[in-house]
Amino acid sequence: MAAMGLLPVPTAYAGPPDLAPYSGNGVRVVVLGAGIAGMTAAYELSKAGYACTVIEGRRRPGGRNWTIRGGDKVEESDAVQRCSFDAGEHMYFNAGPARIPHHHKAILGYCKDFGVALEVIVNDNRATYLHGDGAFEGRPLPNRQVIHDSRGFVAELLAKAISRDALAEDVSVEDKDRLLAFVRSFGALTKDYSYKGSPRAGYEDPPGAGLSQGRLREPLSFKELLKSDFWEYKLYYSERFEQAATMLQPVGGMDRIAQAFARRLGETIKYDCVAKEIRKTGNGATVIYQDGTSQKLSIEADYVVCTIPLEVLATITNDLAPEFKSAIAACDYVKAAKIAFQADRRFWEEDHQIYGGISWTNRDITQIWYPSAGFHRDKGVLLGAYIWTNQIGERFGRLTPEQRLEAAVISGENIHPGYRLQVSRGVSVCWHKIPYSQGAWADWPPGARNLSYHILNRPDGPIHFAGEHLSYLTGWQEGAVLSAHAAVRAINDRVKARKG
């Protein structure tokens, strides 16, 4: 029945690589990087008997999977910040990935296997705001109103066109009435197919007890709405395949996943060890790295899984083939940035009934994210900016940490008047200035995707590559995991053939 398309078929992910026990015995693998890709590769290979060593430059696992809490240090290439949030399970922010789509089965599978507790992260919230300096005199508008007034206007226009028989060649006579009913329901139109606001778009006074029937909001001006940039993508952002409900997050911070991998890998991971040279040898590879005491050490391997972000890899001495070197240079990385503040009162919940979700602005901060953890607690951590375009990210990166916070406060005031008095202890992360990352995620230029990308999906001798950059899910942990699985399978196939 599934083949006939009669049943809903779960998509194709069939679980992590299913390597035969002991199939890697006697085979040495060096994994470069203890991010999600590197730890996935080491975990799966180790299970099958491979002798793995993970070389990691930082003193913590996770790479860009990074949760920042009070006491943590944020080191950028030219500045150091110390996070001073109060303690508390909900008093964190995820500087890197913060969301897991429900269909990212590979990373969710590890969450399940490792017992990493998950909760919903609210991505779409009708109570948040949209703000644009060029629209509605800069007034922040409720998400529900913009979304549903837009729908209403679209439906009203379409109903007019149908009534005027402008679509007679597209719609049969017998479908016309059904289509009109469909459009009316779609846009919450009145009986005469006009849009006059609707409960979906919200109330001026909500219904209550006694004689409070509620009074609907007047619809926005459609002309003004067209002038805004809301509809370019902000209104539909949370309907994207990777952003649509249900979205999940680990309880207590995204690094719960990194920690779960790291616990299982134990001393397989060598922290504070920076890869300096990668050399192919006759029947394997040598990696030279520098440990915390600045000592240079060398390690031999039959295979290498290199998960180092390409911007960083390009700076490491290596004898990769020229086509590989060019491919590494062809990938761009997004200069994303985040700012987080502590708030001593959860004013977004108390004053605005905002429980999680995102407000949008045309200002550089782009977004304010409200936490989906710690509802109704005294304090909270708010994301005061999430920037993911290079131009703004670069501009933000040139500011000192103090200047970034000030800019974020000024822009936040447009969405939440009085914001300045509510937020404090800000901390920022500009990913292109973070050592060992030098960017937030890979962004292949279209030409490079068709050429260079394909090259790096093959090994150069004993050296295999993995990471989010080697997937069509760049920026997502799922891409990192799936690409690691691919590398693991490829190595295991070679080992099988050799031992065969």
Next chain:
Amino acid sequence: MAAMGLLPVPTAYAGPPDLAPYSGNGVRVVVLGAGIAGMTAAYELSKAGYACTVIEGRRRPGGRNWTIRGGDKVEESDAVQRCSFDAGEHMYFNAGPARIPHHHKAILGYCKDFGVALEVIVNDNRATYLHGDGAFEGRPLPNRQVIHDSRGFVAELLAKAISRDALAEDVSVEDKDRLLAFVRSFGALTKDYSYKGSPRAGYEDPPGAGLSQGRLREPLSFKELLKSDFWEYKLYYSERFEQAATMLQPVGGMDRIAQAFARRLGETIKYDCVAKEIRKTGNGATVIYQDGTSQKLSIEADYVVCTIPLEVLATITNDLAPEFKSAIAACDYVKAAKIAFQADRRFWEEDHQIYGGISWTNRDITQIWYPSAGFHRDKGVLLGAYIWTNQIGERFGRLTPEQRLEAAVISGENIHPGYRLQVSRGVSVCWHKIPYSQGAWADWPPGARNLSYHILNRPDGPIHFAGEHLSYLTGWQEGAVLSAHAAVRAINDRVKARKG
């Protein structure tokens, strides 16, 4: 600035009644019913010094706020069931209210004050299914595909009409290009304004690592979609004012709220005491009730707050004025029903990546609800039916509990083939057969809403009325709380006037 409409103004709820301390000293109030309305009234009055007694027929607080767990007994007028779910914080179902909208400030205020922990309940989930026997050969369709193919078709038709200048009288020439761009973004149209599927609607093969770019789903047939009943309301249900994100639930079950009230009220609540007669006296009222030992007792009060559902109140001897008796008889109650099953494997998560949310069918079960608690745990409790129309509710109520489960299993198979083998230990609640409730929530016929409803919003002498039925938020705990607040204020005003 707020008055000029320049700032977003939080809606009008200004908190619970602000009674002066001791203002109720020496005043006796009998509250009938320890549901949310009754407990709210008793809690607020007690804080101001009123001497309250709550008479409650059941042995538990909460009324229709009722969470069912393993060991609980479900007594209907002609059948008894014993719930046999396994133990576990997430192994429950809320037979009555199960959702709290983010804007229900009054009930959320109590959650905050009482420290009742909240979590997100997923109401809208793009991974769930829509099933109709009359559409698409009865195939269950992914929510994301139906939602976004619908949008795509609407946008494509509108773009055609605009291109043909069929809307020239409604859209100025300078707006035409902007409107076309708007419509294209709205529906995820191609550059030539046609709809060919989109990532929003989902993939046949999702993007992955290596060379897996992903392959979009073919769009559904719009003609077939028009034939379905999906668009009548199912597609937009979760966009309603009361259903839109963020929706919340107490961690561990809705009755955490009832228990929090009950703990604060302590012995003020007399459980297992059934009101039998309500009489006005010269300067107050007398309530005669029967306790657990079948003893008839009587209690005097200066005021009564009667929160008994009107279907039940109509059966209690009283000397209310004739217009009040007619008003009580004029309200209908919805014959809603729920069925819950235990599943020993969370197949909806493992096989379908469904984390919370609702699947829809035209079958009597109407909905399958997936739990928003206990993600990735071994077991779970699934709502196998949520019926809220009288005709189906009555039909279900006439079945034995065993027959209801069998009907639910047969229908569930259409959404989840193999369902029968996955679910067990079913338990059902048909609200119109539950003593002390006799219905799920008030449904005022339009005429009665304009006449009878107004009568009951006034007191009959010392007797005030409260409950969800005395609000425009029928079926919601918020309506119960706000109507209790209104009764508390009205009584306090009279006491002030009398003492004054």
